[in-house]
Amino acid sequence: MRSSFSRSFVGICAVGLSLALGACGSDDEKANTVATSPRTTPEDTVTGETETQTEETDTEQADTAIDTNQAPAETETTPSPEEQPGGAGDEEPARSLALFTGQGGQIRPGLVRVPPFISIRVELRSADGKPYGLSFGGKTIRVRDGLSSVSTTLDGLHAGESIAGVPVGAGTRVRISATAEPGP
Numbered sequence: 001m002r003s004s005f006s007r008s009f010v011g012i013c014a015v016g017l018s019l020a021l022g023a024c025g026s027d028d029e030k031a032n033t034v035a036t037s038p039r040t041t042p043e044d045t046v047t048g049e050t051e052t053q054t055e056e057t058d059t060e061q062a063d064t065a066i067d068t069n070q071a072p073a074e075t076e077t078t079p080s081p082e083e084q085p086g087g088a089g090d091e092e093p094a095r096s097l098a099l100f101t102g103q104g105g106q107i108r109p110g111l112v113r114v115p116p117f118i119s120i121r122v123e124l125r126s127a128d129g130k131p132y133g134l135s136f137g138g139k140t141i142r143v144r145d146g147l148s149s150v151s152t153t154l155d156g157l158h159a160g161e162s163i164a165g166v167p168v169g170a171g172t173r174v175r176i177s178a179t180a181e182p183g184p
Contacts, residue, residue, distance in 0.1 A: 095121045098176045102132030102143060107171040113180035116159035120176060123151040133168030140168060
């Protein structure tokens with residue numbers, strides 16, 4: 001009894017395995033089988049009238065190809081992402097902002113912390129309409145003659161490094177320090 005059960009079980013497994021293997025295959029194989037099978041539809045039937053029209057069209061196309069006076073057809077090309085507005089390369093580099101305001105003969109805040117290694121946009125505003133100026137190394141910015149603000153960009157500072165802003169005319173000394181953590 002046990003041997004007949006084993007033979008039946010083996011037979012059932014063999015049938016199941018053969019069905020499973022028969023069902024295996026990629027969708028591409030099935031698509032190729034369907035695409036290559038011939039089908040006859042009323043549209044596939046060619047009549048004498050259709051052949052005449054095809055010959056006339058072929059003749060016109062041949063005449064057009066021989067005519068050298070026509071300008072060649074222009075082909076449209078899709079611009080690369082670099083050439084599209086907002087595409088790759090149009091990004092603005094990361095910058096920190098160090099905003100200083102001159103008012104009542106002083107420039108505030110006295111210290112602005114920025115993340116290290118990121119360029120710094122230094123902006124100076126006049127809250128009272130008086131002229132103010134700051135010099136950072138070789139770069140000087142001045143608010144005067146009706147301007148409400150001016151700005152410049154400084155290279156990023158190393159971690160822990162700072163740069164002093166010396167007043168030009170009225171104002172107080174300020175400092176930018178690379179001691180802030182980068183992030184939003």
